[in-house]
Amino acid sequence: TRANRVRGNKMDVATEEKVMDPRTKTIVFKMLNSGVLREIHGVVSAGKEANVYHAVTGDYEGIESNVECAIKIFKTSMNEFKNRAEYLEGDYRFKNKKSQHNTRKLIKLWAEKETRNLKRMRSAGIQCPEPILLRENILIMSFIGRDGFPAPRLRDVEVDTQVWKGIYHSVIKTMRKMYHQCKLVHADLSEYNLMYRKRVLWVIDVAQAVDLDHPLALDFLKKDCVSMATFFNKKGVQSTMSPRRLFDFVVETAAEGVDIDQYIEKIEQDISSSGGPKSIEEQLKEDAVFMQVYIPRNLSAIRPLPDGTVEARNDQDYFEVVTGLSTHSILYAMLEENQKEGEEETK
Ligand code: ADP
Ligand code: MG
Structure with a gap:
């Protein structure tokens, strides 16, 4: 997975991959025209849910110019939706593109989530890419590697x-x-x-x-x-x-x-x-x-039963947890806490 370094013909490599839907392509072209990006090189990684390209930033306010960056483009044809889309496409009743619209929204949220998580991590001093710019399903971030070669995984x-x-x-x-x-x-x-x-x-x-x-x-x-x-x-x-x-x-x-x-x-x-x-x-x-064992997330996720066993619940399901398992430190701590609360209540 090495980036094909094709300088000069900016978008050719990226569009050749035929993975960008028209709207994504438009946004990327705008990024090139407005100077956010100077050029886009080859695909660093083509995954199921996203493609990552190597690129170089241009001159744009608030962005360091002329530095290598990685562009992660979340695919609007992500797998879960792909199957469903196949059933809808070609059916005249679904030509209103409503489902396509919702999918885009969801993918956009996905890119937003990655950006926010990266920011949280960077403020904790964890080494991770720095988000540079987010536009819908397109996340530009600092490039981990050099001269188009990503660092090894x-x-x-x-x-x-x-x-x-x-x-x-x-x-x-x-x-x-x-x-x-x-x-x-x-x-x-x-x-x-x-x-x-x-x-x-x-x-x-x-x-x-x-x-x-x-x-x-x-x-x-x-x-x-x-x-x-x-x-x-x-x-x-x-x-x-x-x-x-x-x-x-x-x-x-x-x-x-x-x-x-x-x-x-x-x-x-x-x-x-x-x-x-x-x-x-x-x-x-x-x-x-x-x-x-299902590990409950917090006190509200478990409740003791009369026979001394504990029931753990998540949002949809209930799981039985036998008392023998309470040796697990977290579960144990939570049980104690729960008991204390119970004792205080009966006082
Ligand atoms: P996926 O969802 O496809 O697994 P990743 O975020 O893991 O997406 O990116 C796929 C690959 O792209 C990574 O394994 C890595 O080789 C490369 N990559 C991703 N982000 C960067 C980055 N910021 N700098 C350099 N390479 C990157
Ligand atoms: Mg990955």
């Missing part, structure tokens, strides 16, 4: 185990920071959405990142923890936290104010002294209960 990085260990630490500390300072869960964390350049980790692709308020935020976090624990375990990094332990590390409030590196070191010593390195398969087996 962790998927493509080749370094020795010691360096991987450092990257691992950056990743888990970033997850914590995102959680506590940005109140965000990435929700699609993988070796494809992390870049590495000049020994710095960069987090990208945050359109789907959710606020901690989201009913499934902790479930998404669990998924992210499995993904990262698996990746670094398979890279041979010693004493990596199991998905469950990583989850606890990310959400733990007791670690606030303490030296985070020392805290990690302590955990790693504990892991290596208690049985040494385990394969991710073993870890997942040991964490089976944690993996299955």
Whole structure:
């Protein structure tokens, strides 16, 4: 995935891809004409939901001129809608384009969400692209890389185990920071959405990142923890936290104010002294209960039942949670809190 550097014929490469719908094309042409962009080069990445192009900024008020940038264009033909569109197209009753209009609105929201998440992350000091300009489904952001070559994703990085260990630490500390300072869960964390350049980790692709308020935020976090624990375990990094332990590390409030590196070191010593390195398969087996249980987001999401068990609910469904599972630190803390509240009420 290298950008084809085609200087001179500005839009040719981008339009050749035939992925831009007419309205998107119009906006991009306007950006070129008004000087927001000086030129657009090739496609850095053609994904299911978005394409990313390499470009150079022009002269435009409020924008640094003549710098490389990445243009993420969210496709108005995103998969979920594509199937439905197929049924509608060609049917004269749906020629009013109303559905197309709503889809555009939705995609626009998606681009807006990525922009806002990036801003939140940058104000917390997390290394991620800086949003430069947002127009509908088109997000211009700073380019991670140089001369049209994007920085490698962790998927493509080749370094020795010691360096991987450092990257691992950056990743888990970033997850914590995102959680506590940005109140965000990435929700699609993988070796494809992390870049590495000049020994710095960069987090990208945050359109789907959710606020901690989201009913499934902790479930998404669990998924992210499995993904990262698996990746670094398979890279041979010693004493990596199991998905469950990583989850606890990310959400733990007791670690606030303490030296985070020392805290990690302590955990790693504990892991290596208690049985040494385990394969991710073993870890997942040991964490089976944690993996299955629905983790309630807050007190209002669980309620104790008369028989001593707990019922957890999200917005649509109710899940049974047996008391044995309350060993999980969060659930446990919430139960205690809930109990206290109950006691106070009966006083
Ligand atoms: P998708 O939803 O298609 O996964 P991403 O945001 O992950 O979208 O971007 C896809 C790819 O484009 C990334 O893997 C990365 O290689 C490249 N990319 C995205 N943003 C940038 C950027 N700001 N600078 C350089 N390359 C980028
Ligand atoms: Mg991605």
